[in-house]
Amino acid sequence: METISRITIPQRENESHKGYYGRILLIGGNQNMGGSIMLSARACVYSGGGLTTVVTHQSNHTALHSRCPEAMVSDLSDIKRLSKLVADADCILIGPGLGLDFQGNNTLTFLFQHIKNNQTVIIDGDAITILSKLRHPLPDCNIIFTPHQKEWERLSGIEIDDQTPERNRAAAQELGAQVVLKKHNTELYLNSGDYRIEKGNPAMASGGMGDTLAGIIASFAGQFEIEEAIKKAVFIHSKIGDKLAQDMYVVPASKIIDEIPYMMKHLEEE
Ligand SMILES: NC(=O)C1=CN([C@@H]2O[C@H](COP(=O)(O)OP(=O)(O)OC[C@H]3O[C@@H](n4cnc5c(N)ncnc54)[C@H](O)[C@@H]3O)[C@@H](O)[C@H]2O)[C@@H](O)CC1
Ligand SMILES: Nc1ncnc2c1ncn2[C@@H]1O[C@H](COP(=O)(O)OP(=O)(O)O)[C@@H](O)[C@H]1O
Ligand SMILES: [Mg+2]
Numbered sequence: 424m425e426t427i428s429r430i431t432i433p434q435r436e437n438e439s440h441k442g443y444y445g446r447i448l449l450i451g452g453n454q455n456m457g458g459s460i461m462l463s464a465r466a467c468v469y470s471g472g473g474l475t476t477v478v479t480h481q482s483n484h485t486a487l488h489s490r491c492p493e494a495m496v497s498d499l500s501d502i503k504r505l506s507k508l509v510a511d512a513d514c515i516l517i518g519p520g521l522g523l524d525f526q527g528n529n530t531l532t533f534l535f536q537h538i539k540n541n542q543t544v545i546i547d548g549d550a551i552t553i554l555s556k557l558r559h560p561l562p563d564c565n566i567i568f569t570p571h572q573k574e575w576e577r578l579s580g581i582e583i584d585d586q587t588p589e590r591n592r593a594a595a596q597e598l599g600a601q602v603v604l605k606k607h608n609t610e611l612y613l614n615s616g617d618y619r620i621e622k623g624n625p626a627m628a629s630g631g632m633g634d635t636l637a638g639i640i641a642s643f644a645g646q647f648e649i650e651e652a653i654k655k656a657v658f659i660h661s662k663i664g665d666k667l668a669q670d671m672y673v674v675p676a677s678k679i680i681d682e683i684p685y686m687m688k689h690l691e692e693e
Contacts, residue, residue: 444473445645448512456520457483466638518550566600623661626668631676
């Protein structure tokens, strides 16, 4: 397994506009977990996503507008609008705070029926847990799963203690998806090979940290080639976590988000 020890961020073209940097659709946040998709949304915007739209429970709209006015919103139950938003998106994230009830279920099913093979979907959090139970056939498109170890256990059937690189690779292959296995020293099972990020620390072990990473991956998937997007996103997330942990005992996810544009600038190609 190869260790990723550095990444770079390309300079932006002068003659570019928001349409160059991805139309990103983020789906999640039920009545109780609006904060999770707000973290994904802010992370997406702060990572440079061109246009960010959030599909979330209506009760989250005001808070989302207030925390992240750059993002557009739509109601989780507005299926007609969802179908247009899915059709227009380059990259779709589903799962943070989605909930495990019928609405989460229906939304995931709807997305799988409507996504096209040139689109990318990132499946995180509750969407992974739903899928582990329902065993829907996966759609024909670029699929990235971002489970933590427990979610991976549910999805792959491999118990946490048995999650070796060989077994994880075989399970990713069987799913036909790329997998970001989140843990201390996160592992990436990508089409080109297996990678490890030897960055990140326990100050990052707090709720919302994965929702934030999912937002960065979605944003980068709208801007960069897909494998590069995953590598850059996981690396930057952990590198910021390490930087902040030099002075902070715990690193709340919101603090990671605030640092993203600065770290991207720091890693920008000459
Ligand atoms: N502010 C919010 O609204 C938040 C919402 N969240 C959402 O809550 C939903 C449930 O996610 P959870 O992950 O909490 O619940 P899960 O029940 O899916 O898994 C959490 C449990 O898995 C176990 N576990 C084992 N290895 C782990 C590892 N390497 N990393 C993390 N956990 C590990 C832990 O015991 C932990 O209690 C998701 O949709 C998530 O997006 C969370 O992100 C927390 C913050
Ligand atoms: N001890 C640790 N070392 C490095 N990274 C960690 C550690 N604990 C948590 N993280 C990172 O925090 C994130 C947690 O993801 P997840 O459990 O999905 O969070 P949530 O669902 O609460 O947003 C992952 O990116 C994981 O790698
Ligand atoms: Mg999570």
